[in-house]
Amino acid sequence: xxxxKLVNIDRRIVYLLIAVGxxxxxxxxxxxPVSTTPPVESLFDKVESLNSEDVVLISFDYGPTTAxxxxxxxxxxxxxxxxxxxxxxxxxLFPIGGVTMAGEAVATVxxxxxxxxxxxxxxxxxxxxxxxxxxxxxxxxxxxVFPSDQYGTSLADLPLxxxxxxxxxxxxxxxxxxxxxxxxxxxxxxxxxxxxxxVGCTAVSAPKYYxxxxxxxxxxxxxxxxxxxxYEKLLTTSYPALNEVYNRxxxxxxxxxxxxxxxxxxxxxxxxxxxxxxxFLIKRREKKLEEA
Amino acid sequence: MFWKIRLPxxxxxxxxxxxxxTFFLTTRVPGVSFIRDHVEQYMVIIAGFALLLGVVNVVQxxxxxxxxxxxxxxxxxxxxxxxxxxxxxxxxxxxxxxxFQGILAAPDGSMTPFYWMTKNLFNPLxxxxxxxxxxxxxxxxxxxxxxxxxxxxILIVAAFFVMLGRTPMGEYIFGWLPGGETWMPxxxxxxxxxxxxxxxxxxxxxxxxxxxxxxxxxILGIERSYLGSDK
Numbered sequence: 001x002x003x004x005k006l007v008n009i010d011r012r013i014v015y016l017l018i019a020v021g022x023x024x025x026x027x028x029x030x031x032x033p034v035s036t037t038p039p040v041e042s043l044f045d046k047v048e049s050l051n052s053e054d055v056v057l058i059s060f061d062y063g064p065t066t067a068x069x070x071x072x073x074x075x076x077x078x079x080x081x082x083x084x085x086x087x088x089x090x091x092x093l094f095p096i097g098g099v100t101m102a103g104e105a106v107a108t109v110x111x112x113x114x115x116x117x118x119x120x121x122x123x124x125x126x127x128x129x130x131x132x133x134x135x136x137x138x139x140x141x142x143x144x145v146f147p148s149d150q151y152g153t154s155l156a157d158l159p160l161x162x163x164x165x166x167x168x169x170x171x172x173x174x175x176x177x178x179x180x181x182x183x184x185x186x187x188x189x190x191x192x193x194x195x196x197x198x199v200g201c202t203a204v205s206a207p208k209y210y211x212x213x214x215x216x217x218x219x220x221x222x223x224x225x226x227x228x229x230x231y232e233k234l235l236t237t238s239y240p241a242l243n244e245v246y247n248r249x250x251x252x253x254x255x256x257x258x259x260x261x262x263x264x265x266x267x268x269x270x271x272x273x274x275x276x277x278x279x280f281l282i283k284r285r286e287k288k289l290e291e292a
Numbered sequence: 293m294f295w296k297i298r299l300p301x302x303x304x305x306x307x308x309x310x311x312x313x314t315f316f317l318t319t320r321v322p323g324v325s326f327i328r329d330h331v332e333q334y335m336v337i338i339a340g341f342a343l344l345l346g347v348v349n350v351v352q353x354x355x356x357x358x359x360x361x362x363x364x365x366x367x368x369x370x371x372x373x374x375x376x377x378x379x380x381x382x383x384x385x386x387x388x389x390x391x392f393q394g395i396l397a398a399p400d401g402s403m404t405p406f407y408w409m410t411k412n413l414f415n416p417l418x419x420x421x422x423x424x425x426x427x428x429x430x431x432x433x434x435x436x437x438x439x440x441x442x443x444x445x446i447l448i449v450a451a452f453f454v455m456l457g458r459t460p461m462g463e464y465i466f467g468w469l470p471g472g473e474t475w476m477p478x479x480x481x482x483x484x485x486x487x488x489x490x491x492x493x494x495x496x497x498x499x500x501x502x503x504x505x506x507x508x509x510x511i512l513g514i515e516r517s518y519l520g521s522d523k
Contacts, residue, residue, distance in 0.1 A: 011431045018430045032460035037481050064418040100410050103396035130339025137332040210489040211496055226458045262459040271434035279438050
C-alpha cells in the first residue's frame with residue numbers, strides 16, 4: 001500500500017519541487033562551473049578569426065517562448081562581434097516575436113558600446129515573411145528582400161549596406177533558432193551559397209543539428225542554455241572587460257540560468273530513479289505473491 | 293472545371309518547375325536568373341498573403357464557434373479580442389499613425405504602444421505558457437519513464453549521461469576520478485556527435501526524400517489534396 005501511495009504521489013508535490021528547484025537558484029546563485037565543448041569553441045574561434053572588415057549576418061529566428069535560452073546566446077554573439085568591431089547585419093525570420101527579440105537584443109548590447117553607429121557598424125533590417133524564399137532571395141540581393149531597415153531608412157542610405165549586397169559579402173551567418181529555420185540556413189543557404197553557417201538553438205533542437213555539424217554544413221553549434229553559458233565563458237575569458245556586464249546584479253545570463261537548470265536536471269533524475277525503484281519493488285512483490 | 297482544377301494544376305506545374313530548372317541553368321542560359329529572382333520575390337509577397345489567409349481562417353472559425361456556443365466559446369472571444377487589438381495596434385504602428393510610431397522602442401528609448409503590449413503582455417504570456425512544459429516533463433518523468441525492457445534501459449542510461457554532461461553535475465559527481473572533470477562532457481559530446489548524429493542523419497535523409505517525392509507529386513498534379521477533398 002505504501003508503494004502504491006508513493007507511485008501515485010500527488011503531482012502537485014512534483015510541481016512544487018520543480019518550482020522550488022527553479023526559484024531558489026535564481027534568487028541565490030550557486031555558481032556552478034562551466035566547461036566548454038568543441039562545437040561552441042569552433043564557433044568562437046571562427047568569430048575570433050574575423051576582423052573589422054568582415055560582416056556577420058545574425059538572424060533572430062526565435063520568439064519569447066525560447067528567449068531564456070536564445071537571448072543569452074544572441075547577446076553574447078553581438079557582444080563578441082562588437083568587441084572585435086565586426087560589422088553586424090541583423091534580420092528576423094521568425095513570425096511570432098522574432099523582430100521584437102532582435103530589437104531588444106540590439107538595443108541592450110549597443111547601449112554597452114556607445115561608439116557604435118547604426119547604419120555604419122550595424123543595421124537592424126527587421127522581419128520578412130516567407131522564410132525560405134526570403135533566405136534564397138537574399139543570396140542574390142538583400143535589398144530586394146529588405147528595401148529598408150526596421151526604422152524605415154532605405155538601404156541606399158545605409159553606408160554598411162553599400163558593401164553588403166548578398167551572401168558573397170557576408171563572412172558568417174549565425175541563426176538563433178527555435179524551430180526548423182536554423183536547419184534551412186544549414187541545408188539551403190550553406191549548401192547553395194557556401195557561406196559559413198552556425199546555429200544557436202534550444203536544447204531540445206540541438207540533437208538534430210549534430211548531423212549538419214558533422215557534415216561540415218555548420219561550423220559551430222550553441223546547444224541550449226549550456227551552449228550559451230559556454231560561449232559566455234569563452235567571451236569573458238578572452239574579453240575580461242565584459243565581466244562587468246555579466247556580473248551585474250539583476251542581469252539574466254546563461255551562466256546564472258544554468259544553476260536552475262542543473263538543479264532541475266538533478267530533480268528529474270531523482271524522480272526517474274525514485275519512480276523506477278518503486279516500480280521494481282512493486283514488480284518484485286507481485287512476483288513473490290505469484291510464487292506463493 | 294478549368295478555373296477550379298486545370299488552371300491551378302497548370303500554375304502549380306510551372307511555378308514548381310521554375311526554381312528547379314533555374315537552379316541548374318542560371319549560369320548556362322542568359323535571362324534565367326531574371327526569371328528566378330522575380331519568382332522568388334513573388335514567393336515572398338505571396339507568403340505575406342498566406343499570413344492574411346491564416347488570420348481570416350482563425351477569425352471565421354472562432355466567430356462560428358461563438359455563434360454556435362460550442363464548448364470553450366468564451367476563449368474564442370478572448371482570442372478574437374487579442375487578435376484584433378494587437379493587429380490594429382501593429383498596423384497603426386507599422387504605418388506610424390499618430391502616437392503609434394513603430395513596433396519597437398522609440399529612438400529616445402521610450403515604449404511605443406505596440407512595444408508596451410508586446411513586452412508586458414505578449415512576451416510574459418508566451419513565456420508562461422512554455423514554462424508549463426517543465427512541470428509536465430517532470431511529472432511524466434516520475435510517472436511514465438519506466439525501465440520495462442532493454443530499449444528503455446539504453447534510453448535511460450543515455451539520457452542520464454546526457455543530462456549529467458549537459459550540466460556541471462557530471463563534473464561534480466565524477467570530478468574526483470582522474471580526468472573526471474572532462475570525460476563526462478566529452479562522453480556527452482560523443483553520444484550527441486556519433487550515435488545521435490547517425491540516427492538524425494537517417495531521419496533527415498528519409499524526411500528529405502519524402503518531401504522531394506511529395507513535391508514532385510504536387511508539381512506533376514498527381515497529388516491534388518490542396519485543391520480540396522472532392523477534386
